[in-house]
Amino acid sequence: MKISRRSFLKTAAAIGASLAWVEPARGSRVHWNERRDLYPQGVASGDPDPHSVILWTRRPFAQGTRQLLTVEVAEDEAFRRVIAHAQAPVSSAADWTTRVLIGGLKPARTYWYRFTDTDGNGSRVGRTITAPLPNDPRTVNFAFVSCQDVNEGKLNAYRRMIYEDERAPAAQQLDFVLHLGDFIYEVVEYPDETKTRYDRTIYEVARIPDGHKVGNFHIPLTVDGYRAIYKGYLADPDLQDARARWPFVAMWDNHEFSWQGWQSIQKAAGKERPGQSIKVAANQAWWEYLPSRCKKVSGPSLESFDPPALTNVAIEKWDENGLGDEPNNLAAINSLIGYRSYRYGRHLDLIITDQHSYRGADPFSDPSLAKLGGDEFIDMAPETLMQALDGGRAFNGGNPPAEVSFGDAHVPNPQKDKPPQTILGATQKAWFKDQLRKSTATWKIWGNSEGALDGRSDPQNLPPGLTKETWPKDTYASMSPPDYGMAYTERAEIYDLIRDAKITGFAIVSGDRHSFWAGYATSQLPPGKFEPVGLSFVGASLSSAGTMEALEHSLPKDAPLRPLFLADKATGAPDWTHNMLLRHGVRACLEYAKSFDLERARSLSNPDLAPHLEFVDLGGHGYAKVQLSADEMRTEFVCIPRPITRSERPDGGPIRYRVLHTAALWKSGERPQLKTSVLEGDVGLAI
Numbered sequence: 001m002k003i004s005r006r007s008f009l010k011t012a013a014a015i016g017a018s019l020a021w022v023e024p025a026r027g028s029r030v031h032w033n034e035r036r037d038l039y040p041q042g043v044a045s046g047d048p049d050p051h052s053v054i055l056w057t058r059r060p061f062a063q064g065t066r067q068l069l070t071v072e073v074a075e076d077e078a079f080r081r082v083i084a085h086a087q088a089p090v091s092s093a094a095d096w097t098t099r100v101l102i103g104g105l106k107p108a109r110t111y112w113y114r115f116t117d118t119d120g121n122g123s124r125v126g127r128t129i130t131a132p133l134p135n136d137p138r139t140v141n142f143a144f145v146s147c148q149d150v151n152e153g154k155l156n157a158y159r160r161m162i163y164e165d166e167r168a169p170a171a172q173q174l175d176f177v178l179h180l181g182d183f184i185y186e187v188v189e190y191p192d193e194t195k196t197r198y199d200r201t202i203y204e205v206a207r208i209p210d211g212h213k214v215g216n217f218h219i220p221l222t223v224d225g226y227r228a229i230y231k232g233y234l235a236d237p238d239l240q241d242a243r244a245r246w247p248f249v250a251m252w253d254n255h256e257f258s259w260q261g262w263q264s265i266q267k268a269a270g271k272e273r274p275g276q277s278i279k280v281a282a283n284q285a286w287w288e289y290l291p292s293r294c295k296k297v298s299g300p301s302l303e304s305f306d307p308p309a310l311t312n313v314a315i316e317k318w319d320e321n322g323l324g325d326e327p328n329n330l331a332a333i334n335s336l337i338g339y340r341s342y343r344y345g346r347h348l349d350l351i352i353t354d355q356h357s358y359r360g361a362d363p364f365s366d367p368s369l370a371k372l373g374g375d376e377f378i379d380m381a382p383e384t385l386m387q388a389l390d391g392g393r394a395f396n397g398g399n400p401p402a403e404v405s406f407g408d409a410h411v412p413n414p415q416k417d418k419p420p421q422t423i424l425g426a427t428q429k430a431w432f433k434d435q436l437r438k439s440t441a442t443w444k445i446w447g448n449s450e451g452a453l454d455g456r457s458d459p460q461n462l463p464p465g466l467t468k469e470t471w472p473k474d475t476y477a478s479m480s481p482p483d484y485g486m487a488y489t490e491r492a493e494i495y496d497l498i499r500d501a502k503i504t505g506f507a508i509v510s511g512d513r514h515s516f517w518a519g520y521a522t523s524q525l526p527p528g529k530f531e532p533v534g535l536s537f538v539g540a541s542l543s544s545a546g547t548m549e550a551l552e553h554s555l556p557k558d559a560p561l562r563p564l565f566l567a568d569k570a571t572g573a574p575d576w577t578h579n580m581l582l583r584h585g586v587r588a589c590l591e592y593a594k595s596f597d598l599e600r601a602r603s604l605s606n607p608d609l610a611p612h613l614e615f616v617d618l619g620g621h622g623y624a625k626v627q628l629s630a631d632e633m634r635t636e637f638v639c640i641p642r643p644i645t646r647s648e649r650p651d652g653g654p655i656r657y658r659v660l661h662t663a664a665l666w667k668s669g670e671r672p673q674l675k676t677s678v679l680e681g682d683v684g685l686a687i
């Protein structure tokens, strides 16, 4: 199917790009002389479809407010067969960035592109790949990544990804990179103020103009602050090389706007402030630095974001789904629509959602809940309590408990009259369900920036006397961060739809947790009915510090429950029993920390704790690769050592392990089944 120029023009206008149309191949007409220093953030491409892709660069000029570059697209790396030659405007209004949508390309093809200014100063050459046609049966390969903190680490994972991809057979090379957020961290540390954190050296990233400060973190409040951070991040050579090698399909997580923010509310270290103009500034900078097909609602310009002028006012009215009914809030969160879907050949429908712009208030943070105690149980909260808070007024068929309790302590249920928690919000959820129902691809992959797998433990099985407080009888402990792993009601709504509509080939890929997880999507866990409707994966951080690094530095040596998290040996770093806690439970951990006998420890595994989990490594870093075919999904975790310093090796340094999770496509009504195999290295207690 050929797209017409007319529909192409409409698409380009909607996403705010400039246009170029393919023409017959000829030699290059520009005198390109590579000057990477004049294009300090490199080049990028985004959101390929079978006939078009968006190309990006940044070329700042000291004089004037607008200049024209030339963009060329070629069928060969030497630019002997140039098939598109067009103007690419850069202007100070978009911080000297440009987006050009190239139309009329052939499906499933590799192209090369470059930008040149009127003096012949050229960008580096980028490579991009178009999507196959919807009926194309070829295997699809992509990587999913997240959390690339370069303030506290290095991106050796990208170097490894590039090194392996260059050497892979053509049919296994990556088609695109799915970036699931935390492309930047808006909380910036300055090395002259903070030298180290955990095992980390603090590296210089940016100085934030007109920002504010929370603890050690400098935080942007304007578009110039966010732009400064993107420029600092994109100075990283490994990130630049990755963007020049593959098209990226990207979605923001929390840190592209605000650490604990939601809707347009800015929140850091527990303090909220109205942030309508800050949310728009975050959206503007994201749009300027990540080429995508996200819908820009704010204006018709092809060159700049044209932010709406908004007032930062407290939201006082909320609709029945928890959406802040305030005009500035609605304009801010709708200034850039991130959720979207892509068909990629016969086997992939990629459905991407926004987990932050439309979510309701956090149901788990009412201050009254602190009175319940349970502090000895590190990061654990009774699962039944969390489910009641998540369910709000709809819990238990509309009969929520008047009080919530922990042992003998009781407080009034703060969520009794509130709507059930939504992360997606009503409008996006309706869209998402529609995408699921309509999908005809073999695999329906949900790119959800937040991990969706439950992390839980079984402190009800602890021997008496270990703690002063007593864990409530017959109750598992929820240990998920407050993410999609605790969106019990909304998750069940979606999983039940998948079951009832008999949808097969459903899998979630996610990030945010700074750890590797593999398992099953299920509405309930024992004592409820374990009924998996799909697969669920979390990819580790590229560089950001994770749970185990934090615990190694902060968990007191004499904490009574320390063996559930860390098993101290006579010499060397402790073993990460936290992984075992989530897979096998407290009895296995206590045995392992005593005897270091893995077999004996696993023989004490609690089979009802985590039938949904095949693999958990809370200390992993790296990336995940997915391969999709007519009958199989293969997900490979490539784990690298803690990326504290930049590896100078061409392969990005050693790997810790490589693990492959395979699942055959299941028929409607059948259960998905994962098979996990360690291909190389040592996975520790992750299985």
Ligand SMILES: [Fe+2]
Binding pocket: 146, 147, 148, 182, 512, 513, 514, 541, 544
């Ligand atoms: Fe992160």
